[in-house]
Amino acid sequence: LPNTAELQSRKEAADRESARWADRLHKAERDAAAAEDALQAAEAARSAAKAVHGEAAAAASALNAEHRSLNEEVARGESEAAEPLIDAVTVESGYEAAFAGAFGMAARADLASASAEARWLERAGAEGGDALPPLPGGVSALACHVEGPARIAARLGMTGVIEGAPGPDRLSALAPGQSLVDREGATWRWDGLHTPANRESGAARRLRTRSRLREVEAALTDAKRYVESAEANSARTDMAAGQAQAALREAR
Numbered sequence: 001l002p003n004t005a006e007l008q009s010r011k012e013a014a015d016r017e018s019a020r021w022a023d024r025l026h027k028a029e030r031d032a033a034a035a036e037d038a039l040q041a042a043e044a045a046r047s048a049a050k051a052v053h054g055e056a057a058a059a060a061s062a063l064n065a066e067h068r069s070l071n072e073e074v075a076r077g078e079s080e081a082a083e084p085l086i087d088a089v090t091v092e093s094g095y096e097a098a099f100a101g102a103f104g105m106a107a108r109a110d111l112a113s114a115s116a117e118a119r120w121l122e123r124a125g126a127e128g129g130d131a132l133p134p135l136p137g138g139v140s141a142l143a144c145h146v147e148g149p150a151r152i153a154a155r156l157g158m159t160g161v162i163e164g165a166p167g168p169d170r171l172s173a174l175a176p177g178q179s180l181v182d183r184e185g186a187t188w189r190w191d192g193l194h195t196p197a198n199r200e201s202g203a204a205r206r207l208r209t210r211s212r213l214r215e216v217e218a219a220l221t222d223a224k225r226y227v228e229s230a231e232a233n234s235a236r237t238d239m240a241a242g243q244a245q246a247a248l249r250e251a252r
Contacts, residue, residue, distance in 0.1 A: 039244040046237035053230040060223040063216055070213040074206070083112035085120060086203055087210075089148035094183060095161070096207035097199045099146055101185030102159045104195075107203045111149060120151050133175035135160040142181065 086107040091099045100107060110116035132154060135141060139160035146156055160180045162170075166188055174180070174190035181187045184197035185204060198204070 035244065035247045035250075038247065039241070042237065042241040042244040046234070046241045049230070049234040049237040053227070053234045056223065056227045056230045060220065060227050063220045063223050067213070067216050067220055070209055070216060073209050074213060083110060084108050085111055085148070085152065086206060089146055089152075089207075090214075091207050091211065092145040093211050093215075095142070095145040096211060097185035097197065097201070097204040098142060098161055098181045098183050099207060100201050100203035101187050101195065101197065102142055102179065102181045103152075103155070103203070106155075111151075120149070122151055132157045133178065135178060136170050136173040139170070139180065 084107070085103070088111055089099070105118070106120075109118040109120050111120050113119060135158075139162060141157050142159040142161050143153065143156035145161065148156070158178045160178070162180050162182055164182065165186075166180050170180070171188055171192075174188075176190055179187055179189040182197065184199055185201065186197035187193075187195045
């Protein structure tokens with residue numbers, strides 16, 4: 001007769017081995033499921049990263065195209081002057097027409113050439129400052145919105161920026177040499193001369209173009225950094241997806 005104890009021992013060993021393989025199978029199944037989940041997450045992250053990189057690259061491309069167009073427009077509008085005033089000033093966005101209206105043809109006058117027909121001369125006291133008579137109450141100077149060479153400081157300080165047409169009291173308060181300008185470019189001079197607004201004057205258009213060019217150049221610098229960052233992130237998600245695929249193959 002078979003040895004019952006031996007049979008029981010062999011059965012128990014077989015059961016233990018079966019249990020061990022069952023545990024391994026369950027673990028493999030769990031590992032495979034986890035690997036599958038990890039792969040799905042990695043693939044989703046990679047897809048999102050590629051989408052972000054594509055959008056960033058498209059935005060940078062659009063900015064590059066606008067930058068080229070603006071540069072071409074600036075080049076077409078270049079003055080015969082060696083160094084025209086209009087190209088030596090930085091005007092706050094929204095005040096381009098005011099500057100163009102206040103300066104008129106003087107915006108095209110030369111800063112560099114001694115032989116130019118119209119030029120801005122260096123002179124003592126050109127900076128104005130405390131020597132200038134105060135503008136009427138409540139009126140800010142155009143100088144608050146324009147950065148430019150010292151030789152136009154007096155002109156900027158003698159020009160006030162207003163909203164809407166000034167009343168008789170404000171006009172009568174202007175000192176000799178002072179004027180008022182609105183953001184559309186209409187001007188009122190101390191001696192009674194009034195000129196209407198011309199937002200589409202060549203000077204105003206050029207100033208707006210140059211203002212937009214500065215904005216685009218700043219945005220383009222940021223866009224390039226963002227594209228580089230998005231590209232690096234896309235590469236990292238590609239690597240992570242590859243690792244997840246390898247882990248899934250191993251788990252299976």
